[in-house]
Amino acid sequence: MTNQTITRASIVKIASDKxxxxxxxxxxxxxxxxxMIISELCDEQSVKLSTFxxxxxxxxxxxxxxxxxxxxxxxxxxxxxISFRPSHILRMHTNISTANSSNNKSKTSRERTVQTRA
Amino acid sequence: MNKSDIISNLARAYTQVSNEVIEKFVNIFVQxxxxxxxxxxxxxxxxFGAFSVRRRDSRVGRNPRTxxxxxxxxxxxxxxxxxxxLQQRMNAKTH
Numbered sequence: 001m002t003n004q005t006i007t008r009a010s011i012v013k014i015a016s017d018k019x020x021x022x023x024x025x026x027x028x029x030x031x032x033x034x035x036m037i038i039s040e041l042c043d044e045q046s047v048k049l050s051t052f053x054x055x056x057x058x059x060x061x062x063x064x065x066x067x068x069x070x071x072x073x074x075x076x077x078x079x080x081x082i083s084f085r086p087s088h089i090l091r092m093h094t095n096i097s098t099a100n101s102s103n104n105k106s107k108t109s110r111e112r113t114v115q116t117r118a
Numbered sequence: 119m120n121k122s123d124i125i126s127n128l129a130r131a132y133t134q135v136s137n138e139v140i141e142k143f144v145n146i147f148v149q150x151x152x153x154x155x156x157x158x159x160x161x162x163x164x165x166f167g168a169f170s171v172r173r174r175d176s177r178v179g180r181n182p183r184t185x186x187x188x189x190x191x192x193x194x195x196x197x198x199x200x201x202x203x204l205q206q207r208m209n210a211k212t213h
Binding site: 004011015019021033037046047082083 | 124127135140143146147150156166193195197
């Protein structure tokens with residue numbers, strides 16, 4: 001159950017059902033909304049969604065790293081990344097309900113991550 | 119940019135839809151993300167990124183003021199990982 005992944009299709013469907021807008025229009029609006037958020041972040045502006053959290057652009061400096069597969073030293077270029085700061089409300093919610101479900105208790109966060117990426 | 123900016127921008131782009139409905143639409147989007155994560159589910163938005171919930175094991179921390187050791191219990195925190203297309207688009211201009 002916890003492995004279930006939600007995609008834009010299911011979000012658009014629910015939004016369409018609840019607002020009464022057509023699927024097509026809902027889907028268009030959804031893409032416009034995401035594009036707006038993306039272009040704002042590309043301009044290095046932060047995006048705040050109250051009760052959910054905020055997206056902030058951070059500049060990472062160039063540093064030395066290593067290819068994890070080969071072990072060879074490599075330069076990691078300066079780059080920009082998005083960091084997501086969840087709101088306290090969201091933190092509270094994720095903590096309560098996932099702590100109650102014993103599904104993943106035996107797994108470490110690392111194992112969970114590997115699993116979701118696979 | 120915050121949620122009300124998103125709503126007013128969308129309203130400008132979709133004049134055929136009333137402001138109330140647009141506001142509802144944006145709220146549903148945020149609510150869907152929050153609900154899914156509350157249930158420990160993963161949300162993947164191609165081209166943007168993926169939201170997931172990660173477990174943090176319990177650890178011994180310190181009260182920063184007094185230096186006293188305190189046990190910090192296991193918890194689950196929301197996590198966002200940006201998608202590759204966004205990563206590339208963001209870093210294309212800097213070089």
